[in-house]
Amino acid sequence: MAEVQLHNLEKRYDNDTTAVKGITFTAHDGEFVVLVGPSGCGKSTTLRMVAGLEEITGGDLLIDGQRMNDREPKDRDVAMVFQNYALYPHMTVFENMAFPLKMRKVAKPQIQTQVEQAAKLLGIDNLLKRKPKELSGGERQRVAVGRAIVRKPKVFLFDEPLSNLDAALRTQMRAELKRIQRRLGATMLYVTHDQVEAMTMGDRIAVMNKGELEQYGTPTEIYGEPASAFVARFLGSPAMNLIPGGIVSEEGISFFIFGKGEMSLKIPLPNQLPSMNVDLGIRPESIQFSVGPQNSSNAFASGKLILIEPIGSVTHYHIEWPDAFGGTLVASVSHSQMVSGQSGISKLGDVVSFEIPSNTVHLFDRDTGKRL
Numbered sequence: 001m002a003e004v005q006l007h008n009l010e011k012r013y014d015n016d017t018t019a020v021k022g023i024t025f026t027a028h029d030g031e032f033v034v035l036v037g038p039s040g041c042g043k044s045t046t047l048r049m050v051a052g053l054e055e056i057t058g059g060d061l062l063i064d065g066q067r068m069n070d071r072e073p074k075d076r077d078v079a080m081v082f083q084n085y086a087l088y089p090h091m092t093v094f095e096n097m098a099f100p101l102k103m104r105k106v107a108k109p110q111i112q113t114q115v116e117q118a119a120k121l122l123g124i125d126n127l128l129k130r131k132p133k134e135l136s137g138g139e140r141q142r143v144a145v146g147r148a149i150v151r152k153p154k155v156f157l158f159d160e161p162l163s164n165l166d167a168a169l170r171t172q173m174r175a176e177l178k179r180i181q182r183r184l185g186a187t188m189l190y191v192t193h194d195q196v197e198a199m200t201m202g203d204r205i206a207v208m209n210k211g212e213l214e215q216y217g218t219p220t221e222i223y224g225e226p227a228s229a230f231v232a233r234f235l236g237s238p239a240m241n242l243i244p245g246g247i248v249s250e251e252g253i254s255f256f257i258f259g260k261g262e263m264s265l266k267i268p269l270p271n272q273l274p275s276m277n278v279d280l281g282i283r284p285e286s287i288q289f290s291v292g293p294q295n296s297s298n299a300f301a302s303g304k305l306i307l308i309e310p311i312g313s314v315t316h317y318h319i320e321w322p323d324a325f326g327g328t329l330v331a332s333v334s335h336s337q338m339v340s341g342q343s344g345i346s347k348l349g350d351v352v353s354f355e356i357p358s359n360t361v362h363l364f365d366r367d368t369g370k371r372l
């Protein structure tokens, strides 16, 4: 199939907006790469440059090592599926799916075979005679995917294809699209602003922010070692807690000093850090409600429970922690921990003790947002 390389890819629109500011990554053959980021960060623009629907104003686009910048969309061997499906309303499902093949003057019997194969793979072979208006949202979505896969392109480009579907259908289609991509062994670039979609579907994730690539890596790398405070907050729900503070070093050991200075936490980094302002990040699931003997390398504190959100498998506890900083921390406790009584949790309004294990924290430079 195909390898897609973006080298310093840039898009400057006529109105002088630089929507994409030189991004570089490689989608290897057969990989499912998700582009994720907030609205307006340049995801669609990037995808449209790969498709050839938008002129590339800087950098290079290579598919299988060949420069594609100036090739017509039809000569790039890519297929794109949009959010609104863009099916032809007057055509049947069969005709919609056959359309790209017809345009390429493929012989009729072969069109028949290829459409039937694709329809079978997608589970819509019983709908071939219907018109789009006689289909559900999920079925229409499948037809749009079908139209993209019939001609077996090298690369698939998907721009938020599931955002018009309800939550249950979206979850189902997520798994199906992933299955289809595996079956076809296709290289896929998939745009979404949904972090769950990114984490569950991506072999690799490109996290974008304001036209720049913040990080490119596997879901595990991005979640476990976020390159910046932005990435840390964007992936994971509830978001990672960020606690403002400073670094102080003594005799080769660095300490994080919480907001007002009454508490510190030994930093598990090999090198002594300079004194600087940082944000300490901790995931909600890493905060522990202390029950055992105190471990001197961790930080202990207490705060008032101001909100309890049970969502089934986990419960989120919002803790007011005025001693350390003016904000609220969120801690998550899994259902199994609660049942086994490990959490020692109390009710709304109670003051609870909790622990921040030093080996689970992340530190970000306050000025640059980068991870230390």
Ligand SMILES: Nc1ncnc2c1ncn2[C@@H]1O[C@H](COP(=O)(O)OP(=O)(O)OP(=O)(O)O)[C@@H](O)[C@H]1O
Pocket (backbone or CB within 6 Å): 013, 014, 015, 017, 018, 019, 037, 038, 039, 040, 041, 042, 043, 044, 045, 046, 193
């Ligand atoms: N044709 C255009 N001319 C000028 N500016 C544009 C054009 N298209 C997009 N932009 C700007 O480029 C930036 C990136 O837009 P883009 O559509 O790529 O964002 P996105 O990440 O896909 O956002 P969303 O999640 O909302 O779809 C935005 O600031 C947008 O306003």
Ligand SMILES: [Mg+2]
Pocket (backbone or CB within 6 Å): 043, 044, 045
């Ligand atoms: Mg978009």
